Amino acid sequence: MKVVILGLGYVGSVASAAFARSGHEVLGLDINREVVSNLASGNVVGFEPGLKELLASGLASGRLRLAHVDDPADRSADLVMVCVGTPSLASGGANLAYVRSALEWAIRNVSGASAVVMKSTVPPGTGKRLKAQFLDAAGIGYVSNPEFLREGNAVHDWFHPDRIVIGASSPIALKRMKALYHDMEAPVVATDVTSAEMIKYAANAFLATKIAFVNEIANLCERLDAHIDDVTHGIGLDPRIGSNYLRPGLGYGGSCFPKDVRALDFLSTSNGHSFELLRSVITVNNRQRLLPLLALREVFGALQGVKVAVLGIAFKPDTDDTRDAPALDLVPLLVEEGMEVRAYDPAADARKVLPPEAKVCGSVAEAVEGAQAVVLATEWREIVSSDWAAAARRMAPPRLLFDGRNALDPDAMARLGFEYRGVGRRGTILATSNTSAGSMGRALSD
Numbered sequence: 001m002k003v004v005i006l007g008l009g010y011v012g013s014v015a016s017a018a019f020a021r022s023g024h025e026v027l028g029l030d031i032n033r034e035v036v037s038n039l040a041s042g043n044v045v046g047f048e049p050g051l052k053e054l055l056a057s058g059l060a061s062g063r064l065r066l067a068h069v070d071d072p073a074d075r076s077a078d079l080v081m082v083c084v085g086t087p088s089l090a091s092g093g094a095n096l097a098y099v100r101s102a103l104e105w106a107i108r109n110v111s112g113a114s115a116v117v118m119k120s121t122v123p124p125g126t127g128k129r130l131k132a133q134f135l136d137a138a139g140i141g142y143v144s145n146p147e148f149l150r151e152g153n154a155v156h157d158w159f160h161p162d163r164i165v166i167g168a169s170s171p172i173a174l175k176r177m178k179a180l181y182h183d184m185e186a187p188v189v190a191t192d193v194t195s196a197e198m199i200k201y202a203a204n205a206f207l208a209t210k211i212a213f214v215n216e217i218a219n220l221c222e223r224l225d226a227h228i229d230d231v232t233h234g235i236g237l238d239p240r241i242g243s244n245y246l247r248p249g250l251g252y253g254g255s256c257f258p259k260d261v262r263a264l265d266f267l268s269t270s271n272g273h274s275f276e277l278l279r280s281v282i283t284v285n286n287r288q289r290l291l292p293l294l295a296l297r298e299v300f301g302a303l304q305g306v307k308v309a310v311l312g313i314a315f316k317p318d319t320d321d322t323r324d325a326p327a328l329d330l331v332p333l334l335v336e337e338g339m340e341v342r343a344y345d346p347a348a349d350a351r352k353v354l355p356p357e358a359k360v361c362g363s364v365a366e367a368v369e370g371a372q373a374v375v376l377a378t379e380w381r382e383i384v385s386s387d388w389a390a391a392a393r394r395m396a397p398p399r400l401l402f403d404g405r406n407a408l409d410p411d412a413m414a415r416l417g418f419e420y421r422g423v424g425r426r427g428t429i430l431a432t433s434n435t436s437a438g439s440m441g442r443a444l445s446d
């Protein structure tokens with residue numbers, strides 16, 4: 001099958017290379033020449049294990065071509081797939097300007113396509129409107145085919161999907177889509193366009209709610225000296241709940257959850273429904289990001305001149321994506337309070353996204369040198385497994401360690417001389433200060 005893919009970012013680059021691997025003839029196009037030349041020379045966005053190799057084999061096979069939208073190319077296709085960004089507007093609604101211009105471009109420039117496939121995340125109801133506005137007159141069908149891959153695991157997730165959601169406007173479009181995914185072993189959820197769009201938003205909103213919920217439980221544990229690690233273990237064993245997305249911390253960030261949750265809230269309001277639960281999720285998530293600031297104030301009082309290391313700027317490990325990362329809210333606040341901030345991330349270009357007052361360091365060791373406090377904001381393996389004994393020696397008292405991801409062992413850190421704070425873990429240290437037993441020991445000692 002011949003597929004034109006518009007947008008070669010995190011999703012489009014993986015989709016292009018993966019469809020080529022599945023035997024399709026793919027033309028991947030972007031409006032940004034740098035994006036195209038980077039991909040063509042093996043410089044992939046983020047840290048996607050396997051993507052470089054997948055792109056290289058696709059290009060070598062001749063089934064994958066990458067180009068700028070203005071470059072001359074054979075633009076005939078069976079399907080056009082849209083993978084452009086849908087960022088937030090100031091209102092919280094989704095900005096569909098990129099989607100619209102991609103559709104307009106496709107109608108003018110691609111010949112033979114029977115349907116436009118929307119992989120970008122667009123609010124429920126969008127597809128119906130786009131179809132009526134742009135496609136019906138041209139006799140082109142529409143398919144909503146939301147994507148669920150996770151950055152850092154994108155290639156694996158692509159080839160091992162939990163489900164393939166297809167909201168097709170016609171039986172022929174559905175048949176084409178099944179042929180597109182011919183080699184995937186996953187349940188196909190075939191539905192109408194709006195329901196497919198809603199599946200994507202409902203999935204992200206549910207996961208964001210789970211994160212906000214466990215953060216609220218952690219905040220309560222903090223006040224009641226309960227052990228959040230034991231609580232999440234205890235509820236996570238219930239198969240109706242499950243243990244994923246139950247780790248408390250600085251909250252969700254990234255290019256999807258924050259904008260999609262905001263967009264669903266805006267969509268609800270603009271359709272006469274006040275989605276109170278989602279509002280609370282947004283409030284809780286915004287509040288979680290401030291926890292390190294509150295702990296710093298509690299320990300130091302005035303923060304002017306206090307040296308703090310912030311470790312992890314990307315919104316999660318194994319990506320260089322800093323979109324809506326908690327550190328991007330936190331660091332400017334710390335700078336505002338007069339703190340000397342030293343930041344480190346193994347992959348993200350921190351200089352581009354942090355205020356100039358923050359010093360960007362090349363290693364954990366450099367960042368913690370002379371610092372009185374350290375905030376672990378992203379649980380990169382490199383950061384979690386760094387030499388914390390050496391870090392303690394490099395730091396100055398009181399060695400406040402705010403573990404914003406509950407990724408470190410509180411007792412071990414306390415033994416190294418840190419004043420350890422986690423999220424909902426205050427009771428953990430108190431209860432275990434006389435024992436080196438693990439969580440079973442804690443449970444038995446209660």
Ligand SMILES: NC(=O)c1ccc[n+]([C@@H]2O[C@H](COP(=O)([O-])OP(=O)(O)OC[C@H]3O[C@@H](n4cnc5c(N)ncnc54)[C@H](O)[C@@H]3O)[C@@H](O)[C@H]2O)c1
Pocket residue numbers: 006007008009010011012029030031032035069083084085086098101102105119120121122147148149150151255256
């Ligand atoms: N990043 C993820 O993990 C993820 C996961 C699931 C779904 N999504 C959704 O997929 C969509 C794309 O996300 P992303 O992270 O890949 O975005 P991105 O910002 O990384 O990439 C978008 C690309 O589209 C290009 N572009 C913009 N307008 C174009 C046009 N008219 N023609 C061709 N190219 C154009 C941009 O130059 C950019 O390279 C979004 O709607 C997002 O919500 C993302």
